[in-house]
Amino acid sequence: MSAAAPWIAQQRDALLAQRGHAWLLQGPSGLGQYSLALEMARAWLCEKPGAGGACGQCGSCHAIEVRTHADLCALMPETVMLEMGWPLGEKAQKDIDDKKRKPSREIRVEAM
Known part of the structure; x- marks a missing residue:
């Protein structure tokens, strides 16, 4: 998983324990909504997640990186x-x- 900005890492850590069927992240451009969403998707879809989120090495993490994961829209x-x-x-x-x-x-x- 990539090193997130402190405010994104803080939100990611708070959300890792929660799951929902969908999210809607919105706000002014440049606050990190996209980075937060991608970090959470990686963590939830990872085949071997650790305490800090996604492993970054498995097939699922790779599919997200190249924008082809079947379960990510x-x-x-x-x-x-x-x-x-x-x-x-x-x-x-x-x-x-x-x-x-x-x-x-x-x-x-x-x-x-």
Whole structure:
């Protein structure tokens, strides 16, 4: 697991004992919501988690790192997904590749 900023590590530690079926993290840009969400996903999906979260070595940790884990769905605007290396849905990617439309700056209904 990567070294998190102190405020993210503090939140991560508090949340490791809790689980939910979904989260909604929001707030002004730059506060660490994305980092916190990714740290928690790594910790919860890791095959060999330790006291501090994910091992960073197992197949699950690797799949999260390369954005291909089957049990992880990131929901954010297409422009942000592309910037952060997340794959788009097949139809959305085809429409963008075919120049039918530009990547959305909003979360599209079809993405849910």
